[in-house]
Amino acid sequence: MKRVDTIARVRRAFHVQGWSVKRIVRELHVSRNTVRKILRSDETDFSYERERQPLPKTGAWKAEIEHFLAANEGKPSRERLTLIRIYEELRALGYDGSYDAIRRYAKGVKGSRCSDG
Incomplete structure (x- = not known):
């Protein structure tokens, strides 16, 4: 409705x-x-517009994320770091963003690498 x-x-x-x-x-x-x-109210339609779209905080950390993902590619599957583990490593280095931003970035990088090959 x-x-x-x-x-x-x-x-x-x-x-x-x-x-x-x-x-x-x-x-x-x-x-x-x-x-x-x-x-x-006398409104005939209610809508919500977000005033500001927050951006993920991965910008300054892209090189580190790329480094972890590249290191993972050469390893056997048992020795690869999971995205959670990569996130925890980045947190230890000072990253204060979310895990979801890391996951989305890694998915985008993986998609672009798969389409190149």
Whole structure:
């Protein structure tokens, strides 16, 4: 169901049919806070825009990540470092970013290396 349809159904149920907020929540499967927000405002559509997109902190650490990944390529699978282990090694060196940023970067590097060969 679209947001605009939900807003119309909530307002119709409250103003025309005389339903309580609790009944609207149960019948239309919408949270109580959403119902209150719809009834208090004259908006016909609610949207959220992120003001600032934070960037991953891998920028200064790309050389180190590349070094770990390149060292991994020549090793047998039992001796390779996992991405978690690479992340822990980077943390020991002072990296303060997230594991997810490392994982995404390594996946992108791996994808570009596979397409080259």
